[in-house]
Amino acid sequence: MLKDLLIKYNKPGPRYTSYPPANFFTKNFKPEDYVEALKSSNNEKPDSISLYFHVPFCPKMCHFCGCNTAKPDNKNTLEAYFDAMLKEISNVSSLLSKKRKVTQIHWGGGTPNSVAFRFIESVTEKVYSFFSVSENAEIAMECSPAYLSHTYIKKLRKLGFNRISLGVQDFNENVLKAVNRSGPKYPIEEIISDIRSEGFDGVNIDLIYGLPLQNRDNFLNTVKKAIKLRPDRLVTFSYAHVPWVNSAQKILEDFGLPSSDEKLNMLLTAYHELINSGYEAIGMDHYALPNDNLTIAKREKLLHRNFQGYCTKETTGQVYAFGSSGISQLYSTYSQNSKKTSEYIRLINEVGYAAVRGYSLSDNEKIIRQIINEVMCNGVLDFNELSKETDISVEILKKICNFDKNKFSEFEQDNLIDYSDEKLNISDLGMMVVRNIAMTLDPNLAENINLYSKTI
Numbered sequence: 005m006l007k008d009l010l011i012k013y014n015k016p017g018p019r020y021t022s023y024p025p026a027n028f029f030t031k032n033f034k035p036e037d038y039v040e041a042l043k044s045s046n047n048e049k050p051d052s053i054s055l056y057f058h059v060p061f062c063p064k065m066c067h068f069c070g071c072n073t074a075k076p077d078n079k080n081t082l083e084a085y086f087d088a089m090l091k092e093i094s095n096v097s098s099l100l101s102k103k104r105k106v107t108q109i110h111w112g113g114g115t116p117n118s119v120a121f122r123f124i125e126s127v128t129e130k131v132y133s134f135f136s137v138s139e140n141a142e143i144a145m146e147c148s149p150a151y152l153s154h155t156y157i158k159k160l161r162k163l164g165f166n167r168i169s170l171g172v173q174d175f176n177e178n179v180l181k182a183v184n185r186s187g188p189k190y191p192i193e194e195i196i197s198d199i200r201s202e203g204f205d206g207v208n209i210d211l212i213y214g215l216p217l218q219n220r221d222n223f224l225n226t227v228k229k230a231i232k233l234r235p236d237r238l239v240t241f242s243y244a245h246v247p248w249v250n251s252a253q254k255i256l257e258d259f260g261l262p263s264s265d266e267k268l269n270m271l272l273t274a275y276h277e278l279i280n281s282g283y284e285a286i287g288m289d290h291y292a293l294p295n296d297n298l299t300i301a302k303r304e305k306l307l308h309r310n311f312q313g314y315c316t317k318e319t320t321g322q323v324y325a326f327g328s329s330g331i332s333q334l335y336s337t338y339s340q341n342s343k344k345t346s347e348y349i350r351l352i353n354e355v356g357y358a359a360v361r362g363y364s365l366s367d368n369e370k371i372i373r374q375i376i377n378e379v380m381c382n383g384v385l386d387f388n389e390l391s392k393e394t395d396i397s398v399e400i401l402k403k404i405c406n407f408d409k410n411k412f413s414e415f416e417q418d419n420l421i422d423y424s425d426e427k428l429n430i431s432d433l434g435m436m437v438v439r440n441i442a443m444t445l446d447p448n449l450a451e452n453i454n455l456y457s458k459t460i
């Protein structure tokens with residue numbers, strides 16, 4: 005039974021939005037290291053550029069939130085923040101080759117759509133004047149429906165945005181009230197209809213399960229309402245309760261959180277409802293319609309993953325992040341800007357760059373990253389193929405990822421994988437616990453595995 009399988013494999017482990025994961029980043033990384041990394045990235049792959057803009061502001065804080073965000077202290081903070089971001093764009097772009105194309109732009113936060121539109125406009129204009137943006141670039145914003153008006157949607161489209169991700173979280177007003185979240189400015193179905201009529205290519209809905217007052221039955225209602233709106237993509241996030249990181253989450257304990265058994269019921273009910281309604285599981289709580297680019301990429305084994313979530317190999321590039329806490333994911337180096345907004349602004353104004361943590365990958369780690377990415381996204385690992393591509397023998401590749409076929413016997417008995425002719429294929433069932441399979445190919449897995457959240 006699927007439920008027994010999920011319980012069996014519900015162990016702590018990384019989510020592998022990067023390899024090695026962000027907890028490997030060291031503080032021994034300075035703005036000048038980022039400058040060197042930026043220069044080197046011009047000669048590395050992929051050649052295309054993904055830009056990420058982080059807006060760490062929300063007018064009202066949801067008690068469950070695990071993102072890097074806060075209420076802005078005053079209007080001057082917003083001015084100073086976006087002013088710094090414009091400087092960061094000039095500084096970073098001055099080190100990148102003008103021949104390289106931007107294929108993806110992603111705005112996240114916080115709530116980018118809660119700030120005055122002129123800030124979004126000035127950053128976008130700067131991007132267009134300093135970079136060469138591909139005609140087919142994917143340009144997306146994570147939006148909270150609480151601050152989204154038809155006019156705002158229209159303006160985003162006019163500026164070139166072609167995807168919107170809507171943080172619905174739950175349609176149940178009582179749940180939203182319990183977590184201190186404002187409901188949508190106008191009904192979600194009208195918001196989606198406006199997004200479609202303005203000509204956006206795609207819309208995504210985020211839901212979250214594991215919040216106070218949620219149970220299998222009322223979460224199923226939320227999922228059904230979301231399905232009725234036919235978003236191209238839908239994510240059901242498992243609520244991560246980490247009150248030692250975000251003390252506001254403690255407030256939710258007073259309401260009482262659903263048990264882990266009830267959480268599992270919500271996950272499974274959502275999964276079955278979505279699959280029975282024609283959605284395909286992309287992996288790790290992500291679903292998409294059969295004609296969506298992500299589903300097509302998954303079918304063609306061309307799916308990719310970065311800190312912003314799943315993407316296609318066609319649109320993704322090396323990721324250059326702007327704003328506080330932004331993580332740049334370059335071929336050889338990861339680096340993260342200061343999480344403190346005031347420190348970010350100060351560093352940009354005084355030094356020009358704000359990286360404070362980072363990591364340089366060894367050659368072996370680049371190979372392991374490729375292996376883990378193929379497993380996590382495309383459910384496959386073909387040693388012969390990889391050997392041809394990297395010019396490294398199968399034997400050495402296996403050593404690099406500490407490959408041990410014996411670690412697979414339990415997965416094979418549970419029908420999660422098939423391993424033959426040096427090729428690992430993961431079944432649809434196996435993709436439900438793919439993180440556990442990837443962990444067996446990670447020789448760097450931290451000794452203290454409890455640092456990570458559980459699989460579900």
Ligand SMILES: C[S@@+](CC[C@H](N)C(=O)[O-])C[C@H]1O[C@@H](n2cnc3c(N)ncnc32)[C@H](O)[C@@H]1O
Pocket residue numbers: 068069070071112113114115116146147148149170171172173210211212241242243244245
């Ligand atoms: C940057 S946030 C949200 C964008 C926007 N501010 C909103 O709330 O609609 C992206 C997503 O992270 C998810 N999220 C936030 N806190 C979480 C937590 N503690 N555990 C799991 N998912 C979380 C939410 O589902 C949210 O839609």
Ligand code: SF4
Pocket residue numbers: 061062064065066069070071073113114115148171185
């Ligand atoms: S609006 Fe989004 S980013 Fe802001 S506190 Fe709520 S979940 Fe977090």
